[in-house]
Amino acid sequence: MIQFDHVTFRYENADEPALCDVSLRIEEGSFVAIVGHNGSGKSTLAKHINGLLLPSSGTVTVCGLQTNLEENILPIRQQVGMAFQNPDNQLVTTIVEEDVAFGPENLGIEPNEIRSRVDEALASVGMTNYAEKAVHHLSGGQKQRIAIAGILALKPRILVLDEATAMLDPSGRKELIDTVKSLHKTGMTVLMVTQYMEETTECDRIVVMNHGKVVCDDTPKAVFSEVELLAESNLVPPETVKVRNALRELGYSIPDSVLNAEQLAEAVCPLL
Amino acid sequence: MSIVINHLTFAYTEGGKRLAPTLKDLTFTIEEGEFLGIIGHTGSGKSTFVQHLNGLLPSEKDTVLVDGHDLSEKAERRRARELVGMVFQYPEYQLFAESVAEDIAFGPKNMKLEEPEIDRRVRHAMELVGLDYERFSKRSPFELSGGERRRTAIAGVLSMEPKYLVLDEPMAGLDPKGRGNILALLEQIRRESGCTVIMISHSMDDIARHATKVLVLEKGEIAMLDTPQNVFSHADKLESLGLSVPNVTKICTEMNKRGISIPTTICTEAALLDWFKGVKHHA
Numbered sequence: 001m002i003q004f005d006h007v008t009f010r011y012e013n014a015d016e017p018a019l020c021d022v023s024l025r026i027e028e029g030s031f032v033a034i035v036g037h038n039g040s041g042k043s044t045l046a047k048h049i050n051g052l053l054l055p056s057s058g059t060v061t062v063c064g065l066q067t068n069l070e071e072n073i074l075p076i077r078q079q080v081g082m083a084f085q086n087p088d089n090q091l092v093t094t095i096v097e098e099d100v101a102f103g104p105e106n107l108g109i110e111p112n113e114i115r116s117r118v119d120e121a122l123a124s125v126g127m128t129n130y131a132e133k134a135v136h137h138l139s140g141g142q143k144q145r146i147a148i149a150g151i152l153a154l155k156p157r158i159l160v161l162d163e164a165t166a167m168l169d170p171s172g173r174k175e176l177i178d179t180v181k182s183l184h185k186t187g188m189t190v191l192m193v194t195q196y197m198e199e200t201t202e203c204d205r206i207v208v209m210n211h212g213k214v215v216c217d218d219t220p221k222a223v224f225s226e227v228e229l230l231a232e233s234n235l236v237p238p239e240t241v242k243v244r245n246a247l248r249e250l251g252y253s254i255p256d257s258v259l260n261a262e263q264l265a266e267a268v269c270p271l272l
Numbered sequence: 273m274s275i276v277i278n279h280l281t282f283a284y285t286e287g288g289k290r291l292a293p294t295l296k297d298l299t300f301t302i303e304e305g306e307f308l309g310i311i312g313h314t315g316s317g318k319s320t321f322v323q324h325l326n327g328l329l330p331s332e333k334d335t336v337l338v339d340g341h342d343l344s345e346k347a348e349r350r351r352a353r354e355l356v357g358m359v360f361q362y363p364e365y366q367l368f369a370e371s372v373a374e375d376i377a378f379g380p381k382n383m384k385l386e387e388p389e390i391d392r393r394v395r396h397a398m399e400l401v402g403l404d405y406e407r408f409s410k411r412s413p414f415e416l417s418g419g420e421r422r423r424t425a426i427a428g429v430l431s432m433e434p435k436y437l438v439l440d441e442p443m444a445g446l447d448p449k450g451r452g453n454i455l456a457l458l459e460q461i462r463r464e465s466g467c468t469v470i471m472i473s474h475s476m477d478d479i480a481r482h483a484t485k486v487l488v489l490e491k492g493e494i495a496m497l498d499t500p501q502n503v504f505s506h507a508d509k510l511e512s513l514g515l516s517v518p519n520v521t522k523i524c525t526e527m528n529k530r531g532i533s534i535p536t537t538i539c540t541e542a543a544l545l546d547w548f549k550g551v552k553h554h555a
Contacts, residue, residue, distance in 0.1 A: 037447040038419045085445055086362070141314035166445045167361075169314045169474045171514035195447050198519070236448040239477050239519035243541055250548055261519060265526030272532055272551060 001189055002026040002049060002158065007058035009044060009212075017056070018044040020212040026191065028157075031184045033200035033220075034193045036209030037234035042193045045209065046162045049191065050080040063157070078107075081156035083148050083164040090147040096138070097122070097131040099146055103154045114153075121149035124182070126175050141172035148176065158189045165196065173199075197224075197238040201259040208233055225256040240264055273339040275302040275325060275356075275436060275468075280335045282320060282492075294320045295492040302436070302470060307462065309483030309500070310472045313514035317492040318472045319361075322438050325470065326356040338436070354383060357434030361441050363425035364418065372398075372416070372424050373409035379432040390431075397427035401457060419450040426454070430461070437461065438470045443478070451475075455482060480504060480518040480539040488513065501537040520544045 002025070009019040018041045026032055036042040047053040048060045051067040063079050065072040084090060093099045100118045109117070122128045125145035135143065144167055151159065161180065165173045177199055184190045192199065200206050206223045208216040210233040216223055224230070224241045236242070240261055244254050247268060254267045282295040294317045302308055312318045323329045324336050327349035336343040338352040360366070369375035373394050380390040398405050401423040408416070413424050426442065437458075443451040455478060461467045473479055479486060479500060486503040488496035490513050496503050504510070507517045507525055517525075518539045527534050538544050 037449055039417050139314040163445065167441075169312075169514065170476065170516040172314055173474070174516070195445070195451075197448070234447065234449040236452070239541070240523065243520065243523060243544060246541065246545055247548060250545070250552065252548075261522035261526050264523050265530055265532075269527055269530040269532050 001028040001030075001063060002191075003059075003061040004045075004048070005059045005061070007048065007055045007060060009048065009053060010056045011044075016212070018212050019048070019055075021058070022212070022214055023058075024207065024214060024217070026189065028189055029184075029187055030205065031181075031190045031203045032192070033203040033206045034191060034209060035195070035197065035200060035206060035235060040209040040233070041212040042209045043162050044212075046082070046160050046191065046193045049158070049160050050077050050082055052082075078154070079156055080158045080160060081151035081154055082160045082162065083144075083151055085163040085166045088143065090150070091135050091143055094135055096127065096133050096135055096146055099135060100149045100153050103150055107154070117153045117155070118149075121152040122146075124152060124179055125149045126179075141168040144168060145172065145176065148179070152183075156188075158191070159183060161190070161192045161194075163193055163195060165194065165199065197236065197241075201238060208235070210234075220259055221257050224259065273304050273435075275339075276337040277301065277324075278335050278337070280321075280324060280331060282324065282329060282331070284320075293492055295324075298492075298494060300487070300494065300497055302468065304435075304468050305462075305466055307458070307469045307482055307484045308471070309479035309486045310470065310489065311474070311476070311479060311486060311515055312489035312495075316489040316513075318489055319440055320492075321489065322358070322440055322470065322472060325436070325438050326353045326358055328358070354432065355434060356436045356438060357429040357432055359426055359429050359437070359439040359442055361444060363429075363442075364413075364421035367413040367421060367425055367428075370412060371410050372403065372413055373405075375413055375424060376427045376431050379428060383432065393431040393433065394427075397431040400430055400461065401427045402453065403427065419446055419453075422446065422450070422454075426457070433465070434467065436468045436470065440472045441474065442471065443473065443475065451478070458482065476504070476516055476518045477520075480520070488515070500539055504539040505536040507536065 004022050004024040007019055007022045008017050010017040034042045051073045054068050060067045062076045065076050091099050092102050097118050100121050101114050104114045104117055122131055125148050127145050165176055168176060180190055201220045206220055207214055216229055224237045230237055244258050244264055248254055252268055252271050258264050258267050277298050277300055280295055280298040281293050283290045283293040310318050324331055327343040331343050333344045334342060338355055341348040341352045343349050343352055367375050376394045376397055377390050380393050395405050403423055413421055442454050458469050462469060483500050486500050495513060504517045504521045510517055520541055521539045524534050524536050524538050538547055
């Protein structure tokens, strides 16, 4: 569904490439987290998926279409919805439902269809009651959910979230992650760039970036057992994994598959 | 000295009409030397509240007093602004000067300090946030990475050497290491200058580890005001407010469900490991 072949990308005037010979394959229907420290290249990678950035060398292919061909960009962007960190840069109108309808209207979709898409999208981000509210009265977290509703209204096959939860409160974040998980269950391919390791434990795969390279690409269980690799990449494992590792040092034998509080309690209680 | 909040109520206005109040009759005191963590659902009034602490939003007579300065009066407000440093969300968007050093010097210059004192403060602030003076002072803020820009913006507030430092989600958007750096910086400032820290955060783990007191806001009212241990032991209440508990608290809750009696006031990794060590010791 998404394929990176030896992609190198250099920003203008940059000394080092932001992406360095990245090859990656993402299957349809997968749920992939991309993690790495600030400046590791993870957002640059995400922006290649809908052709916002084009490789300096190598190719990116999305749904069979190469991003470096001008005529492919529009069809690719109809398949790839992208949400960014700062919602203030993503909203275009003054009323919530108008904002969500903005994309479908531009595609010339029938008004009845737009109405149902807007209602459905607002429901899936938990903002139905805000449909007629003014955008500028919403908090940062609420704006972000509207931005995501605007993407869902376009019915993309691939959803790319570039640190979209960074500004949300715990319930907003949980709601968004739950929304993303349910979208994934209906078949959506999801790529999630995030700084929050807790959000990645239920993904199929975690891609770890460092200095523009993919340094690890594996299941959460495997990635979070690579203590040294995480430290070298300036990352810290989820809190529960930190506790798990500290308890091991106290002599408790806890398997690598333990990634959340429930699993940890399940593993450690019989040992007490 | 302290910040006294006395029956503070605030409502935004729209088109001359007063909207429903965002803050309702808040009364409490922020003591000097505290690390006050503020948590609350989006829209609970957190940001509105902290904007009252240096008079960015208007308050009525005797409702907000910073070291005795009543923020409803203009001259007093000016004095209070030198005491209360404010770091907004995404403060790096507010950088404007041509060089890092000039940006950080802006506050002290406005305070009409002497050149040598300004220079000392700029150097000290840069040292605190971990930006090398020789390497960064002459560079344009716009050439820096996101994390460096964030630290420049924070240095711009620290250079005013505030007695009270207010931060609205200072770690948002930073990577785990960047977040750790900011938290370590806050601890260092507290140790060195006894600065009072007031921080809004969505990270319950960070609040549990660093705050000495936690204020929980809900619909503009005080839902809880207590130690992190006591606040986070009320998991059900926090969840009903759209909040969550630290990961360690979740672990304790799950252990209790499985018949292991462990206090739910344990909310940090250090406290949890101490409990386990105690168990080992008695075994």
